[in-house]
Amino acid sequence: NNLDRDELLYLTRAMLQSGERMDWHESLVADKHCIGGIPGNRTSMLVVPIVAAHGMLIPKTSSRAITSPAGTADTMEVLANINLTPQQLRDLVRQQRGCLVWGGTAKLAPVDDMLISVERPLGIDSQGQMVASILSKKLAAGSTHLIIDIPVGPTAKVRQMRQALALRKLFEFVGDQLNIHLEVMITDGRQPIGKGIGPVLEARDVMQVLNNEVDAPADLRQKSLLLAGRIIEFDPDVRGGQGYAIARDILESGRACAKMNDIIKAQGEKEIDLQPGKLCYQIGADRDGVVTHIDNFQMAKIAGIAGAPMVKKAGVDLFKKLGDQVIKGESLYQIHAEFPADFNFAKKLAEKNNAYSIGEHEQILKPLIAF
Numbered sequence: 001n002n003l004d005r006d007e008l009l010y011l012t013r014a015m016l017q018s019g020e021r022m023d024w025h026e027s028l029v030a031d032k033h034c035i036g037g038i039p040g041n042r043t044s045m046l047v048v049p050i051v052a053a054h055g056m057l058i059p060k061t062s063s064r065a066i067t068s069p070a071g072t073a074d075t076m077e078v079l080a081n082i083n084l085t086p087q088q089l090r091d092l093v094r095q096q097r098g099c100l101v102w103g104g105t106a107k108l109a110p111v112d113d114m115l116i117s118v119e120r121p122l123g124i125d126s127q128g129q130m131v132a133s134i135l136s137k138k139l140a141a142g143s144t145h146l147i148i149d150i151p152v153g154p155t156a157k158v159r160q161m162r163q164a165l166a167l168r169k170l171f172e173f174v175g176d177q178l179n180i181h182l183e184v185m186i187t188d189g190r191q192p193i194g195k196g197i198g199p200v201l202e203a204r205d206v207m208q209v210l211n212n213e214v215d216a217p218a219d220l221r222q223k224s225l226l227l228a229g230r231i232i233e234f235d236p237d238v239r240g241g242q243g244y245a246i247a248r249d250i251l252e253s254g255r256a257c258a259k260m261n262d263i264i265k266a267q268g269e270k271e272i273d274l275q276p277g278k279l280c281y282q283i284g285a286d287r288d289g290v291v292t293h294i295d296n297f298q299m300a301k302i303a304g305i306a307g308a309p310m311v312k313k314a315g316v317d318l319f320k321k322l323g324d325q326v327i328k329g330e331s332l333y334q335i336h337a338e339f340p341a342d343f344n345f346a347k348k349l350a351e352k353n354n355a356y357s358i359g360e361h362e363q364i365l366k367p368l369i370a371f
Contacts, residue, residue: 002126002128003128003129003132005170005173005174007128008128008131008132008170008173008174009173009174009177009178011128011129011132012131012132012135012136012139012174012178013136013178014111015109015111015112015132015133015136016109016135016136016139016140016178018109018110018111018112019107019108019109019110019111019140020086020107020108020140021108021139021140021142022059022086022089022090022108022140022141022142023142024057024059024093024142026057026144027144028056028057028144028145028234028235028236029057029058029059029141029142029143029144029145030051030056030057030058030143030144030145030146030147030231030234031058031059031060031138031141031143031145031146031147032044032047032060032146032147032148032149032227032231033134033138033146033147033148033149034148034149034150034151035130035134035148035149035150035151035157035158035167036066036067036068036071036157037068037151037156037157037158037189037296038151038153038156038189038191038192038193038296039068039069039192039193039197039296039299039300039303039316040192040193040194040195040196040197040202040205040217040220040318041151041192041193041194041220041223042070042072042075042193042194042202042203042205042206042220043149043193043220043223043224043227044060044062044072044100045072045075045076045100045203045206045260046206046209046210046220046221046224046225046228046251046256047224047227047228047231048060048098048099048100048260048263049098049210049256049257049259049260049263050224050225050228050232050247050250050251050256050259051098051228051231051232052096052097052098052259052263053250053255053256053258053259054232054235054246054247054250055097056097056231056232056234056235057093057097057098058097058098058231059089059093059098059099059141059142059143060072060098060099060100060101060141061089061099061101061102061103061108061137061141062076062082062100062101062102062103063102063103063104063112063133063137064102064104064309065308065309067300068300068304068309069197069198069300069303069304069308069309069315069316070197070198070199070202070303070308070309070315071309072100073100073101073102073103074199074309074312075199075202075203075206076100076101076203077102077199077270077312078199078200078203078270078272078274078312079203079207079264079269079270079272080100080263080264080267080268080269080270081267081268081270082100082101082102082105082267083101083102083104083105084099084101084105084267085105085107086107086108089101092263092266092267095266096259096262096263096266098259098263099263099266099267100263100267101267103137103140103141108137108140108141109133109136109137109140112132112133112136112137115129115133127167127170128170131167131170131171131174132174134148134171135171135174135175135178135180138180139178139180143180144180144181145180145181145182145231145234146175146180146181146182146183147182147183147184147185147227147230147231148168148171148182148183148184148185149185149187149227150164150167150168150184150185150186150187151186151187151188151189152164152186152187152188152189152368152369153188153189153190153191153296153365153367153368154190154293154365155294155295155296155297155298156189156190156296157189158189161186161368161369164186165186167184168184168186171184172184181234183230185226185227185230186368186369187223187369188367188368188369189296190293190294190322190365190367191294191296191321191322192294192296192299192318192321193217193219193220193223194217194219194220194318195217195317195318195319196276196315196316196317196318197299197300197303197308197315197316197317197318198276198303198306198307198308198309198312198313198314198315198316198336199308199309199312199313199315200273200274200275200276200277200312200313200315201276201315201316201317201336202315203272203274204274204276205217205220206220207274209221209224209251210251210256210257210260211257212251212252212254212257219321221251225244225247225248225251226244228243228247228250229243229244229245229246229247229248230243231243232246232247275313276313276314276315276317276336277306277307277311277313277314277315277336277337277338277343278313278336278338279336279337279338279339279340279343280334280335280336280337281334281335281343281346281347281350282331282333282334282335283331283332283333283334283335283350283351283354283356284328284329284330284331284332285320285326285327285328285329285330285331285332285356285358286328286354286358287328287358288326288327288328288358289325289326289358289359289360290323290324290325290326290358290359290360290361290363290364291320291321291322291323291324291326291332291356291357291358292322292357292358292359292360292361292363292364292365293322293356293357293363293364293365294321294322294355294356294357295353295355295356298353298354298355299316299355301349302316302335302346302349302350302355303315303316303346305342305345305346305349306335306336306337306342306343306345306346307337307338307339307342307346311337311338311339311342313336313338314336314337314338314342315335315336316333316334316335316336317333317334317336318332318333319331319332319333319334320332320333320356322364323361323364326358332354332356335347335350
C-alpha cells in the first residue's frame with residue numbers, strides 16, 4: 001500500500017505506457033484534477049468551459065466514482081455522451097478546445113481503469129496509487145500544465161495540513177520526473193461543495209452556476225472561478241493575478257454556458273432530465289443552533305446507499321451548510337431515491353447518523369486555508 005517515491009514513479013510510467021498517448025502539437029495543454037473525498041465539488045464541469053472559452057486547450061478525461069456518490073464522468077453522463085474513441089476525442093477537442101469524457105473508452109492508461117474496477121468494490125483508495133492514477137491519465141491525455149486540488153478537512157481524504165504538504169511533494173516529484181508543469185492548490189474540505197450530491201443533483205448545480213442563476217451554489221461558483229483563474233494564468237499573455245477576473249467575466253457574460261452547450265452537443269447531447277428521484281425524505285435538525293460540522297464521509301455514504309452514482313437520480317439535496325442557523329425540526333437535507341429498498345436503507349442510515357452537528361458558532365472548526 002505504501003509505495004516509495006521510485007516505486008511510485010515506475011508505476012506511473014508503466015500505467016502511462018499501457019495505452020494511447022495524445023499529442024496535441026501545442027505547447028500549453030491545461031488540465032485540473034481534484035483528489036476527491038468531498039461530495040458535490042463538480043468544479044471540473046465549470047472550469048473546462050471557462051478555460052476553453054478563453055481559448056486554451058483543456059482535454060478533460062475523468063474517471064467514474066471510485067468510492068464517492070459521483071465522479072465527474074458520472075455527472076457529465078447526465079448531460080452528454082462521455083464514451084468517445086481516441087479519434088473522436090481528438091476531433092472534438094480540436095473543434096471545441098475542451099471536453100468532459102470518461103478516460104476508459106479513450107484508452108488512456110487502461111490499466112488504471114482495471115485497477116479502479118478492483119478498488120471500487122473493496123473501498124481501496126491508497127495515496128501512492130492515487131498519484132500514479134491521476135498523473136498517468138493526465139500525461140496520457142497530453143497535458144503539459146496541471147492544477148491539482150487537495151481539499152483538507154476533518155472528514156476529507158486528507159485531514160491534516162502536514163499530510164497535504166507531503167502529498168504535494170509526491171505530486172511535484174513525479175511531475176518533475178515526467179516533465180509536466182504542476183501546481184497544487186490546498187482547499188477547504190470541511191464540508192460538501194454545492195447543494196447536490198449524486199449525478200443529477202450535481203448536474204443541476206453546475207447548470208445553475210453556468211446560467212448565472214441567483215440561487216446557484218455560491219461555494220461551487222467561487223471555487224470553480226479560483227481554479228479556472230489559476231489555469232488561465234498559465235497563459236503567457238495573462239498577467240499574474242488577472243486570471244480570476246478573466247474567469248469571472250467569461251462566466252458572467254454567458255460565454256462559459258455557450259461553450260458548455262457546444263461541448264454537450266459535440267459529445268452527443270442526452271435528453272436532459274434534472275428532476276431527482278421521486279422517493280424523498282427530509283432529515284430535520286435535532287435542536288436549535290448553528291451547523292458546526294458536516295461529515296463528508298457519512299454524507300457520501302447516505303447518497304451512495306440511496307443509489308448514487310449507479311442510479312443517476314439518487315442522492316442528497318443539502319439545504320443547510322456550515323454556519324447556517326437552524327431551529328429544531330427544520331430540514332437539513334432531503335434524500336432522493338428511485339427504488340424502495342435503497343430509499344429505506346438510506347433513510348435508516350440518516351436517522352441513525354445524519355452527518356450534521358448543531359451547536360454554537362464558536363465551535364465551527366476554522367479552515368486550515370483561505371479557501
